[in-house]
Amino acid sequence: MEELADITKNSTxxxxxxxxxxxxxEAFANALTLRDGLKGVLSLTEKSAQDVSSRKRSLSTRQEIPKECEGLIDLELQECLEGVLSSSGTTAPIRRADIPIECEGLVDLELQECIDNLVPSSAGTPPIRRQVPTFSTEEQQDVCDAFDYYVTVTQALMTSVTSKKQLLxxxxxxxxxxxLxxxxEDAADVLAFGLIEHVPTCxxxxxxxxxxLGKTLGAAAKAFHS
Structure with missing residues (x-):
């Protein structure tokens, strides 16, 4: 995973x-470099946490728009989807005028994704958002492996920095x-929770x-504030 790879590279x-x-x-000579390096790691971690939170499902995991509806947008696309669903008898169609507020202004695959994520829990009840993995099963394992390596590298960084507390x-x-x-500690926790949400298989x-990771980061932060 590119985001984690960037962080681990900088952390190393x-x-x-x-x-x-x-x-x-050496402490006086390198403390500023260390500070700026940690600042860079923090910045990358915060950015990665934001990227993961806003990541959309990859095309490989999206439900594809039926061929009959390709190229249509907004209401025309919804009307086409309504007709396809109605003729297939699989799901009660959503009326053309009832595109959810969350989906207004979206087109093509993005609109279909939004509609697909609004699944009625039962007849007569409001729709609930369906949780859909961001990554395929294979991609999920790759993400978990990358996260495991990220944790190992970050723990090594925290151990090294903490061991230099007295000198610093x-x-x-x-x-x-x-x-920093x-x-x-806070940014890594947000990143971790965001990733876990998208990797149910691991x-x-x-x-x-x-x-x-939380235990290691917490101990490091506490050491510098005690």
Whole structure:
């Protein structure tokens, strides 16, 4: 997963910086670089969390628009879908004038996706949004593997930074580094929850990884605020 790959790459580089701090002179020389590196990791993590939250289902997991309706938009597309559903006898059609507010202004596959996600729970009750995986089964496992590696790399970074606490406490960047660790703890948690929502086939492993990561990040942030 590209988002996680970017974070792990940056985290590995920052870990190298932290590992290079072995004494007071190196702490003063490299604390600013470490701070800026952590700031970059935090920025990437926050962006990735936003990207995951707004990610739409991939085309491979979408229900395709029937051939008869291809190229139509908005109300014309809904009217065509109504006719196809009605003739197939599979689902009661939605009236053309009843396109949900959430779907207004969408076209083609995006409109169909929106309509498809509004599934009536039963006759006479309001529609409920159906939870649909963002990724295919194969993609879900790839995401979980990438997340597992991301957790391992992030734990290594936190272990290295925490081990340098005493040396870094002598520099003017100690407080800022602590704040960045706290921010990273929050951002990583948002990212993890967002990913877990989209990987039901391996959510148990991803959840376990999230808990491990949260514990490590929490301990690192606490160390710099104690």
């Amino acid at each position: 580089e920052v870990t190298t910086v932290a590992n290079g701090i072995r004494g007071p002179a 406490s002598q520099t003017p960047h100690f407080g800022t580094i602590g704040d 660790l706290r921010g990273l 959510s148990a492993d991803a959840t376990a990884d999230r808990k491990k």
